[in-house]
Amino acid sequence: MLNLNQKTIKRKVKFVGVGLHTGKKVNLVLVPASPNHGIVFKRTDLKMNNQIDANFENVKEATPLCTTIQNEFGVSVSTTEHLLGALCGEEIDNLLIEIDASELPIMDGSAKNFVKKIREAGIKIYDTSKKYIKVLKKYELRDKKKFIFVEPYENDLIVDFEIVYDNPLIGKQRKEISLLKNDLEEVYNSRTFCLYEDIDKVRKMGLGKGGSLDNAVIVHGDKVLNNKGLRYNNEFVMHKILDCLGDLVLSDYKILGKITCSQGGHKLTNEFLRKFFSDKSNYSIVEFNEKKLPNTVLYNKGLAATA
Numbered sequence: 001m002l003n004l005n006q007k008t009i010k011r012k013v014k015f016v017g018v019g020l021h022t023g024k025k026v027n028l029v030l031v032p033a034s035p036n037h038g039i040v041f042k043r044t045d046l047k048m049n050n051q052i053d054a055n056f057e058n059v060k061e062a063t064p065l066c067t068t069i070q071n072e073f074g075v076s077v078s079t080t081e082h083l084l085g086a087l088c089g090e091e092i093d094n095l096l097i098e099i100d101a102s103e104l105p106i107m108d109g110s111a112k113n114f115v116k117k118i119r120e121a122g123i124k125i126y127d128t129s130k131k132y133i134k135v136l137k138k139y140e141l142r143d144k145k146k147f148i149f150v151e152p153y154e155n156d157l158i159v160d161f162e163i164v165y166d167n168p169l170i171g172k173q174r175k176e177i178s179l180l181k182n183d184l185e186e187v188y189n190s191r192t193f194c195l196y197e198d199i200d201k202v203r204k205m206g207l208g209k210g211g212s213l214d215n216a217v218i219v220h221g222d223k224v225l226n227n228k229g230l231r232y233n234n235e236f237v238m239h240k241i242l243d244c245l246g247d248l249v250l251s252d253y254k255i256l257g258k259i260t261c262s263q264g265g266h267k268l269t270n271e272f273l274r275k276f277f278s279d280k281s282n283y284s285i286v287e288f289n290e291k292k293l294p295n296t297v298l299y300n301k302g303l304a305a306t307a
């Protein structure tokens, strides 16, 4: 869906869970916010300097494992990507995210519960129009075999993602999704994953303390250790798309363009956003007036008959 006006949620939504890396219990509350507020985190366990704007320039550390954003006072929140991926897909523009710990709850490793409760709360649509980032020319970032590039694309965000693993079960997977045309259910439901042989490495880094088979897919050789197996054969690449959407939300306004990424992750996406936005000739900020919309968009919104 492409909506033209800004959105928030109709009422507060609460979650309780544990941080994947800290293993700490965390309470998370999504609070409706006014137009042009944007997406802002608030650390309720701290009294001062506790707000952090969800912006790519605030990304302190984007590791292969998660994204951490931090304000000018050094206050941070980590593992932001799954909730933000849900907000990207559901097109929530304005939200205050209250959290009483330094890491978001991992839930079941996917965005499934976030989306379910957001939909139950309902969406409030404001009269204020929404701004978009229109991609004006192709821009690419490469890091050896990894790459990510964006190209102009009319009135939609397309993400084409590829992963290549030595592992026989994961192997090579590629998937393209359109935010305008596709149901994102499989993207939302796909869980984070880890290779069995990497668990020790992650633990030695002091991370993954809250990780278990209840919130991550563990792959051992050509098998999945989780009792119920995979949710989808391509769950791995689908989850990478969720991560990518969650990191793209940090660009303030939704991007209208086609993103193609191979073997990338949080770090590459963040470097890409920093470089892309550092050159103003790469993009323009646009606001749609419903009457001036191209017919294809009106058609997809079910407005063609009245246009």
Ligand SMILES: [Zn+2]
Pocket (backbone or CB within 6 Å): 081, 082, 192, 239, 243
């Ligand atoms: Zn993830």
